[in-house]
Amino acid sequence: MSAxxxxxxxxxxxxxxxxxxxxxxxxxCLRHNFKLTGTHVGCEHGVCGACTVLVDGxxxxxxxxxxxxxxxxxxxxxxxxxxxxxxxxxxAAFRKHHALQCGFCTAGILTTTHALLSxxxxxxxxxxxxxxxxxxxxxxxxxxxxxxVLDARAAYKQGPESGR
Amino acid sequence: MKAHxxxxxxxxxxxxAIEVLAEHGDQAKVIAGGQSLVPMLAFRLATPRFLVDIGxxxxxxxxxxxxSGIRIGALVRWRxxxxxxxxxLAHPLLVEAIRHVAHYQIRNRGTVxxxxxxxxxxxxxxxxxxxxxxxxxxxxxxxxxxxxxxxFFIGPLSTSLRQDELIVELHLPPWRVGRRWAFxxxxxxxxxFALAGVALFYDRQQNGHAGNVQIGAIGVAxxxxxxxxxxxxxxxxxxxEAIARQAGAAASESVHPADDIHAPGEYRRALIGVLTExxxxxxxxxxxxxxx
Numbered sequence: 001m002s003a004x005x006x007x008x009x010x011x012x013x014x015x016x017x018x019x020x021x022x023x024x025x026x027x028x029c030l031r032h033n034f035k036l037t038g039t040h041v042g043c044e045h046g047v048c049g050a051c052t053v054l055v056d057g058x059x060x061x062x063x064x065x066x067x068x069x070x071x072x073x074x075x076x077x078x079x080x081x082x083x084x085x086x087x088x089x090x091x092a093a094f095r096k097h098h099a100l101q102c103g104f105c106t107a108g109i110l111t112t113t114h115a116l117l118s119x120x121x122x123x124x125x126x127x128x129x130x131x132x133x134x135x136x137x138x139x140x141x142x143x144x145x146x147x148x149v150l151d152a153r154a155a156y157k158q159g160p161e162s163g164r
Numbered sequence: 165m166k167a168h169x170x171x172x173x174x175x176x177x178x179x180x181a182i183e184v185l186a187e188h189g190d191q192a193k194v195i196a197g198g199q200s201l202v203p204m205l206a207f208r209l210a211t212p213r214f215l216v217d218i219g220x221x222x223x224x225x226x227x228x229x230x231x232s233g234i235r236i237g238a239l240v241r242w243r244x245x246x247x248x249x250x251x252x253l254a255h256p257l258l259v260e261a262i263r264h265v266a267h268y269q270i271r272n273r274g275t276v277x278x279x280x281x282x283x284x285x286x287x288x289x290x291x292x293x294x295x296x297x298x299x300x301x302x303x304x305x306x307x308x309x310x311x312x313x314x315x316f317f318i319g320p321l322s323t324s325l326r327q328d329e330l331i332v333e334l335h336l337p338p339w340r341v342g343r344r345w346a347f348x349x350x351x352x353x354x355x356x357f358a359l360a361g362v363a364l365f366y367d368r369q370q371n372g373h374a375g376n377v378q379i380g381a382i383g384v385a386x387x388x389x390x391x392x393x394x395x396x397x398x399x400x401x402x403x404x405e406a407i408a409r410q411a412g413a414a415a416s417e418s419v420h421p422a423d424d425i426h427a428p429g430e431y432r433r434a435l436i437g438v439l440t441e442x443x444x445x446x447x448x449x450x451x452x453x454x455x456x
């Protein structure tokens with residue numbers, strides 16, 4: 001056994017590899033080793049939601065999973081939500097509704113609500129509020145975020161991959 | 165903060181996981197979903213030298229429902245319970261309690277075994293297990309043993325699990341059809357730890373009296389506890405607003421929570437009375453009038 005580990009991860013459909021300490025969180029591995037800095041790290045103990053990514057299609061806090069644990073899992077970060085410079089329907093709705101200000105929490109809120117709408121395209125305002133209780137935003141007061149998420153629902157109702 | 169350095173193993177078999185635990189003693193920690201352990205590591209409240217990842221061990225993620233009750237594997241996640249139509253029929257109180265566990269993202273990884281082993285006094289599943297008289301099946305070098313919930317939780321973040329032992333499953337006794345039940349908790353933000361909570365059920369007898377009354381509380385002591393004083397008030401009675409209020413008062417008088425950064429002890433004490441009353445009213449289909 002060694003405290004350093006060689007990991008191979010699948011992120012946004014591409015293979016990545018790194019030689020890291022076992023204690024490296026998935027969040028730090030994405031940012032420091034793979035230079036995918038769209039994922040933000042806020043509290044580092046699972047409270048703020050800023051580092052949320054998708055693991056096998058489910059929203060997961062990437063500061064609460066070590067990179068070695070994620071081997072063989074399908075990981076999607078905020079960089080993987082859209083293709084190129086074209087905003088996804090959810091991202092476009094955030095822009096339309098001014099659903100961000102400083103933007104620090106936005107990556108985690110986009111990944112969280114993308115997972116939500118992919119699984120529950122009919123989520124109502126209460127459900128969106130309940131889910132967003134796990135993401136701290138100190139700028140917007142959430143009102144525009146909820147408006148944006150509700151507005152983006154239509155794009156997700158045409159099938160599981162329709163929100164991309 | 166970052167975790168202290170540790171080494172990581174992911175055994176393919178349960179026997180191997182037990183061997184590693186036995187070899188490294190208190191230097192090793194089990195990780196599955198990691199939703200309670202990783203914050204402990206990040207704060208360096210735990211600094212194990214070895215993490216034993218049981219997250220992919222086979223056969224620990226099953227739920228079985230039969231005449232002997234409900235068996236829930238240690239690796240079953242909150243999400244699995246919340247989304248299970250079978251469990252909602254087989255044990256509605258369990259599903260309602262689990263709906264209150266943590267936030268959306270954490271519910272996708274947090275596990276039954278992890279919550280039991282972490283033994284937070286305000287956590288829902290340990291409280292539910294105690295209220296329902298559940299048993300916890302564990303396995304270690306000396307083989308399997310079954311520990312009743314009232315002997316499993318021995319203090320804050322402390323259990324009677326030995327260092328070489330792993331939780332295999334939670335066994336809930338069968339749920340009687342038509343049982344009256346309720347789960348009530350209060351937290352300042354949805355998904356945060358409860359300041360206090362109450363789980364209860366009873367079987368309504370033919371004469372309308374409440375029998376087999378079981379009331380448990382979280383967040384008001386070093387472990388989840390049974391509110392036996394409140395149970396005595398209700399046992400054998402027809403539940404009215406007055407009885408629910410008396411039971412709430414008895415619940416408050418029987419607990420002595422300490423002050424901490426989240427709330428003064430007196431606040432939690434008042435809260436447990438209100439929650440007991442509310443839960444009894446909800447279970448019995450009463451609508452309570454606002455009162456001071």
